[in-house]
Amino acid sequence: MYEPTRAEKFTFGMWTYSNPGSDPFGGPTRPEPDLDFHCRAAAKLAELGAYGINLHDNDLVPIDATAAERDRIAAIFRKALDDAGMKLPMATTNMFTHPVFKDGAFTSSDPAVRAYALQKAMEGMDLGVALGAEIYVFWGGREGTEVDASKDPVTAIARYRDAFDFLMQYSKDQGYNIRFALEPKPNEPRGNLFLPTVGAMLGFIQTLRYPELMGVNPEVAHEQMAGLNFPHAVAQALDAGKLFHIDLNDQIPGRFDQDLRFGSANIKDNFFLVKLLVDHGYDGPKHFDAHAYRTEDRDGVWDFAAGCMRNYMILKEKVERFNADAEIQGLLAESEADPDGLAGLASYSAANVEALKSRQFDINAIGARGRRLERLDQLTIEIILGVR
Numbered sequence: 273m274y275e276p277t278r279a280e281k282f283t284f285g286m287w288t289y290s291n292p293g294s295d296p297f298g299g300p301t302r303p304e305p306d307l308d309f310h311c312r313a314a315a316k317l318a319e320l321g322a323y324g325i326n327l328h329d330n331d332l333v334p335i336d337a338t339a340a341e342r343d344r345i346a347a348i349f350r351k352a353l354d355d356a357g358m359k360l361p362m363a364t365t366n367m368f369t370h371p372v373f374k375d376g377a378f379t380s381s382d383p384a385v386r387a388y389a390l391q392k393a394m395e396g397m398d399l400g401v402a403l404g405a406e407i408y409v410f411w412g413g414r415e416g417t418e419v420d421a422s423k424d425p426v427t428a429i430a431r432y433r434d435a436f437d438f439l440m441q442y443s444k445d446q447g448y449n450i451r452f453a454l455e456p457k458p459n460e461p462r463g464n465l466f467l468p469t470v471g472a473m474l475g476f477i478q479t480l481r482y483p484e485l486m487g488v489n490p491e492v493a494h495e496q497m498a499g500l501n502f503p504h505a506v507a508q509a510l511d512a513g514k515l516f517h518i519d520l521n522d523q524i525p526g527r528f529d530q531d532l533r534f535g536s537a538n539i540k541d542n543f544f545l546v547k548l549l550v551d552h553g554y555d556g557p558k559h560f561d562a563h564a565y566r567t568e569d570r571d572g573v574w575d576f577a578a579g580c581m582r583n584y585m586i587l588k589e590k591v592e593r594f595n596a597d598a599e600i601q602g603l604l605a606e607s608e609a610d611p612d613g614l615a616g617l618a619s620y621s622a623a624n625v626e627a628l629k630s631r632q633f634d635i636n637a638i639g640a641r642g643r644r645l646e647r648l649d650q651l652t653i654e655i656i657l658g659v660r
Contacts, residue, residue: 273585274585274589275321276582276584276585278321280323280558280581280584281323281361281556281557282581282584283322283324283326283359283362283557283558283560284317284325284577285328285331286327286332287563288561289563289564289574289576289577290305290309290310290331292304293564293566295566298566301568302568302569310349310352311348311349311352313325314353314356314358316574317356317358320574320578320581321578322358322577324360324557325353325358326360326361326362326364326405326557327360328365329363329365329366329395335366335370346403350403359404360403361404361406361407362405362409362559363396363397363401363405363407363409364408364409364410365392365410367389367392367393367412368413372385372388373389374414376423377412378390378431379412379416379423379429379432393410394439396408397439397448398446400450401446405450406449406450407450407452407516407517407556408443408450408451408453409452409454409455409489410454411454411489412432413457414461414462415466416462417464420464425466428466429467432466433480436452436486440480451485453487453489453517454467454473454486454489455488455490455494456468456470456472456495460528469495469500469505470490470495471508473488474488474512474514487509487513487515487517488514488516489519490506491518491519491521492520493531494519496538496541499526503547506545506548510554515556517556517559518554518558518559519559519561521560521561521562522534522542522562523538524538531561531562533562534560534562534583535580535587536579536583539656542583542587543587543590543591546584546588547594550591560580590655593660594652594655597651597660600651603648603651604648606644607643617631
């Protein structure tokens with residue numbers, strides 16, 4: 273029951289399975305990827321039960337490639353995807369690796385950098401659409417500051433807005449049927465990143481020319497790096513109808529961006545994340561933006577990929593047990609009990625205003641009621657630990 277199926281739409285970023293194992297203190301422990309490896313990876317991930325592969329533009333095509341080279345590489349990889357029965361649901365643009373972006377891309381103070389960023393994004397969109405992408409994500413990894421004197425943040429955010437308005441208009445003019453998603457992160461690699469959380473992104477989206485085309489791509493680790501509750505952030509995106517894509521991984525709070533295998537660290541939080549996605553019928557791609565430990569060879573990378581999917585399926589089965597557990601559901605129903613018919617008073621009307629103003633509440637009696645949350649939490653733990 274824990275085997276992944278294509279119906280789950282599990283995807284992996286090209287940069288995840290091909291991560292060579294480098295870190296700030298050590299070089300690669302696995303070979304650098306080439307086109308042949310990516311083509312073979314499509315077949316291997318399909319064999320493991322994945323639905324698709326996502327990419328940054330330069331994960332596949334070198335930044336200095338000619339148009340002819342780009343088209344040749346894209347054709348080869350598209351054939352590999354088709355042969356494996358795989359999709360490419362999402363693409364994005366790398367605007368953080370090359371030194372040209374050392375002080376930002378869309379929010380750079382340098383007009384030449386901002387212009388180049390638009391050019392690179394358009395070319396990345398063209399590549400993504402050619403490979404079948406329906407979602408285009410923007411992660412502003414360099415859109416921020418270490419030196420606050422260097423930028424007026426109001427001007428920087430306005431430049432951000434101008435860039436997205438430009439690119440969405442370009443997409444419409446090209447006839448592309450894609451949606452966009454913004455990926456927030458509080459810091460790293462910049463000391464402070466603009467629009468650092470899901471809530472900040474949701475507010476910003478409403479200022480765009482085409483807010484209906486833009487959603488969010490929240491990531492487990494990014495919200496947890498800020499000490500926030502990731503399921504709550506996802507809930508806000510779901511409530512706003514803006515959960516266009518999601519990045520699954522794991523993270524120990526207070527650490528650098530670890531990108532751990534999904535389900536390997538914060539089991540309880542991950543349980544409630546899966547429950548949220550299941551209960552609210554999220555049917556978009558579930559993208560694993562993580563990578564194998566530096567200790568692993570390439571065989572270990574496939575263990576990592578299989579583990580991400582298997583852990584999600586295990587947690588999904590736990591959610592089904594939770595939702596079917598009679599005692600748990602009884603406790604939840606008890607907490608929602610409305611013997612006096614008061615729930616309907618939350619809908620505004622003149623009659624409800626009068627009813628609420630005239631109502632006498634015994635707040636001491638209400639405050640004395642136990643909520644049975646200790647029992648509910650214990651039952652949840654027993655479900656997760658597999659003893660119930």
